Amino acid sequence: xxxxxxxxxxxxxxxxxxxxxxxxxxxxxxxxxxxxxxxxxxxxxxxxxxxxxxxxxxxxxxxxxxxxxxxxxxxxxxxxxxxxxxxxxxxxxxxxxxxxxxxxxxxxxxxxxxxxxxxxxxxxxxxxxxxxxxxxxxxxxxxxxxxxxxxxxxxxxxxxxxxxxxxxxxxxxxxxxxxxxxxxxxxxxxxxxxxxxxxxxxxxxxxxxxxxxxxxxxxxxxxxxxxxxxxxxxxxxxxxxxxxxxxxxxxxxxxxxxxxxxxxxxxxxxxxxxxxxxxxxxxxxxxxxxxxxxxxxxxxxxxxxxxxxxxxxxxxxxxxxxxxxxxxxxxxxxxxxxxxxxxxxxxxxxxxxxxxxxxxxxxxxxxxxxxxxxxxxxxxxxxxxxxxxxxxxxxxxxxxxxxxxxxxxxxxxxxxxxxxxxxxxxxxxxxxxxxxxxxxxxxxxxxxxxxxxxxxxxxxxxxxxxxxxxxxxxxxxx
Ligand code: G3P
Numbered sequence: 001x002x003x004x005x006x007x008x009x010x011x012x013x014x015x016x017x018x019x020x021x022x023x024x025x026x027x028x029x030x031x032x033x034x035x036x037x038x039x040x041x042x043x044x045x046x047x048x049x050x051x052x053x054x055x056x057x058x059x060x061x062x063x064x065x066x067x068x069x070x071x072x073x074x075x076x077x078x079x080x081x082x083x084x085x086x087x088x089x090x091x092x093x094x095x096x097x098x099x100x101x102x103x104x105x106x107x108x109x110x111x112x113x114x115x116x117x118x119x120x121x122x123x124x125x126x127x128x129x130x131x132x133x134x135x136x137x138x139x140x141x142x143x144x145x146x147x148x149x150x151x152x153x154x155x156x157x158x159x160x161x162x163x164x165x166x167x168x169x170x171x172x173x174x175x176x177x178x179x180x181x182x183x184x185x186x187x188x189x190x191x192x193x194x195x196x197x198x199x200x201x202x203x204x205x206x207x208x209x210x211x212x213x214x215x216x217x218x219x220x221x222x223x224x225x226x227x228x229x230x231x232x233x234x235x236x237x238x239x240x241x242x243x244x245x246x247x248x249x250x251x252x253x254x255x256x257x258x259x260x261x262x263x264x265x266x267x268x269x270x271x272x273x274x275x276x277x278x279x280x281x282x283x284x285x286x287x288x289x290x291x292x293x294x295x296x297x298x299x300x301x302x303x304x305x306x307x308x309x310x311x312x313x314x315x316x317x318x319x320x321x322x323x324x325x326x327x328x329x330x331x332x333x334x335x336x337x338x339x340x341x342x343x344x345x346x347x348x349x350x351x352x353x354x355x356x357x358x359x360x361x362x363x364x365x366x367x368x369x370x371x372x373x374x375x376x377x378x379x380x381x382x383x384x385x386x387x388x389x390x391x392x393x394x395x396x397x398x399x400x401x402x403x404x405x406x407x408x409x410x411x412x413x414x415x416x417x418x419x420x421x422x423x424x425x426x427x428x429x430x431x432x433x434x435x436x437x438x439x440x441x442x443x444x445x446x447x448x449x450x451x452x453x454x455x456x457x458x459x460x461x462x463x464x465x466x467x468x469x470x471x472x473x474x475x476x477x478x
Contacts, residue, residue, distance in 0.1 A: 004035040005187070007211050008194050009047045011204030016043060022184055022213055027093040027327040027360045028318055034091065034188045036211040041220045043210065047179055048226035050205030051150045055177035058206050059147050063121055066173055067114035073200035074110035077103060077165075080196055084161060087189035092157050093319045093326040093360075098282060106162045106193070109443045110169045113460050116444065117173030120464060121145050140475040145468035147175035148249065149228030152221055156234040157329055158285045160186025161193045166443065167231040167251075168197070168207070170463035176229070180209040181221055183234075185329050187211050219244065229467060233287075242455065251466055252455040253447070255380050256287045256408030258438045259401040261423060262295040262303060263394065266413035270435065272306035274411070278437025279386040280314060280364050283325050287453075288409050288438040291380050292370075293388045294397035300390045304368050308352050311364050327360035328383050334360045337383035340376045341365065344387070347374045378404060394423060402428045407450035409438030430454070 004021045006013035020038035025031065058066070077084075085099035094102065129139035153167035160182055171178050182190030194209045210217065214237075222230060222241045231251040232238050238254040260278065262271050278290035295303050317323035328334050334357065341355050350368040357363070362383055370377050370387035377387060377400075391397045401410055411433040412423045424432035430448040431438065440447045440458075448457035456466055 004037060005191050005211070007037045007039055007043075008191065008198065008207070008209040009043070009205075010050050010208075011198065016040060016212070018043075022187075022211065024091055024184060024187060025330065026090050027185070027329050028320075030331065030359055034087075036184070036187045036191070039210040039212040039217055041217060044217050044220055044224065047208040047210055048150065048224055051177040051179050051208060052226055054203055054205030055147065055149055055175070058172075058177060058203060059175040061175075061203075063118055063173075066175070067118045069200050069202055070110050070114035070117075070169055070173060073197045073202075074107040074114070076196040076199050077110065077193060078107035080192065081107075084189050084192045087192055088161070088186070089319045091188055092160065092185050092329055094282060095319050095324065095326055096322045099319070102159060102162050103193075105441070105443070106165045109162065109460065110165050112444060113169035113173055113464065116460050117170070117464055120461060121174060121468070138477045140477070142473045142475070144471050145174070145465070146471040148467055148469055149176060150226055151176045151178050151467055152224075152227045152230045153178055153180045154222075154230070154232045154234065155180075155183060155186075155190070157183040157185040158282065158287075159233075160190045163233045164190050164193060166458065166460075166463065170460065171231075171467050172202070172206070174464050174467045176467055177206045178208070179221070179227070180207070181217070182209065182211060184211075231463070231467075238454070239452065249466060250455050251458060251463065253287065253408075253449060253458060254452055254454050255406055256289075256438075256449060256453050257291045257378065257380050257404045257406040258288060258408055258429070259397070259404075259410045259427070260290045260293045260437070261394065261397040261401070261410070261412045261427075262293065262299065263412070263414035263416070263419065264296050264299050265415045266299070267415065267435075268299060268303050268306055271303060271413045272310055274413070274437040275307050275386070276310045276314070278411070278439075280311075280325065280384050283328055283362070283364075283384045284386070285328060285382050288440055289382075290386065290411070290437055292377065292400070293386065294391050294400055295388060296394075297390045297392055300368075300388070304352065304366065304388060307366055311353060311366055314364050316361065316363055325361075325364050325384050328362060329360070331360055333382060334362060337362055337381045337385055340379060340381050341367075341385055343375045344370060347371065349374060349376075349387070372400070380406070394419075398423065398426045402426075405452040408453040409433065409449075411436060411438055430457075
């Protein structure tokens with residue numbers, strides 16, 4: 001069947017022997033756009049075997065050669081930005097310009113990773129024994145970083161390319177092999193990205209990309225004995241994976257309910273601009289999106305007015321037209337968002353705009369006077385709907401932030417840097433941005449969540465380190 005995109009294994013594009021495929025629904029048209037192979041468990045087993053043997057020789061490939069191939073892949077990726085971006089537009093309704101940005105950012109990430117890898121993996125430590133009580137200087141200890149083996153990479157739909165390469169590139173530079181399971185929405189963009197790595201000439205079996213149904217190969221992949229590390233970005237599934245996975249390192253980036261605390265002295269124009277960017281870019285479908293505004297009552301009216309003026313200017317429509325607000329990824333996602341909106345309505349939230357939905361397209365909506373008994377005060381809509389909670393003290397804001405199950409990022413707006421630092425320390429989140437909306441990038445910054453927001457830390461340097469293990473050799477003198 002020529003219409004079904006092939007999966008990638010052993011350096012070749014293959015049809016699944018299952019004879020089955022999975023349809024990718026275009027969020028805008030709500031019609032099938034592409035089909036990918038529904039790989040079988042048997043095919044996963046084969047991929048794991050190849051990944052294991054390819055990794056053995058890859059680990060012996062000089063570091064500079066690994067870096068060279070990654071630089072080549074990065075350049076090819078950037079050359080193919082238009083074709084890949086087109087898939088992102090059709091599969092996940094990412095606005096056209098943002099789709100191109102995602103691919104370019106991915107190329108930059110791969111190059112940076114190659115450079116960072118040659119530096120941090122190119123050096124180790126030397127320790128002597130006589131610093132520890134009772135020892136003479138008779139033992140010399142040498143450390144180096146060795147790869148973990150086969151890394152299973154599972155990126156989410158919102159960055160199928162960028163959050164795939166943020167796992168692939170650190171894994172490869174560190175001498176690991178990669179098995180990629182892309183999200184269904186975004187799988188074709190991911191396959192195109194893998195093709196760029198194929199063109200760069202990586203050894204056969206080192207990189208594989210299996211597509212298919214989570215119900216068929218999801219648990220099978222994450223519980224597979226051949227996997228030595230899982231790097232996952234997504235939602236609640238990550239919690240389930242962490243419970244089922246074996247004794248292997250896990251890197252998990254899950255949801256967030258990033259709070260934006262606004263103090264009386266904040267520059268409200270700056271806050272409003274950041275709420276728009278942080279809350280509504282890619283229609284709120286980012287784990288680092290601003291997901292609750294906690295504003296001091298005395299400036300709340302003024303802030304809400306400024307945000308509303310900007311919401312009115314957001315264009316709403318198709319991703320092809322580069323609209324600011326585009327359809328959310330699926331009908332079930334749109335229904336979930338609508339459920340949160342209805343709950344807030346019933347419980348008396350103030351609707352700053354009329355709620356409007358056509359298919360998967362939801363118009364941007366600011367909900368004022370949200371109270372803690374409303375679901376939207378705690379749950380992440382992953383859509384263009386943003387709650388505002390008015391607070392009477394900073395402590396109240398910090399308390400709301402810390403009462404959340406999530407702790408990915410947060411932000412605080414004030415001109416008083418001393419206050420900002422104290423609030424940052426008090427907020428139980430992986431990163432606090434002072435006077436800017438939460439964001440993962442630049443991609444070499446550490447990125448981590450606490451509580452249900454994740455395990456471990458990402459960012460280029462941390463990911464490379466996480467995908468290695470320390471190996472020591474001790475020279476014992478007579
Ligand atoms: O939702 C994925 C998360 O990693 C966000 O990335 O770049 O939009 O802050 P970014």
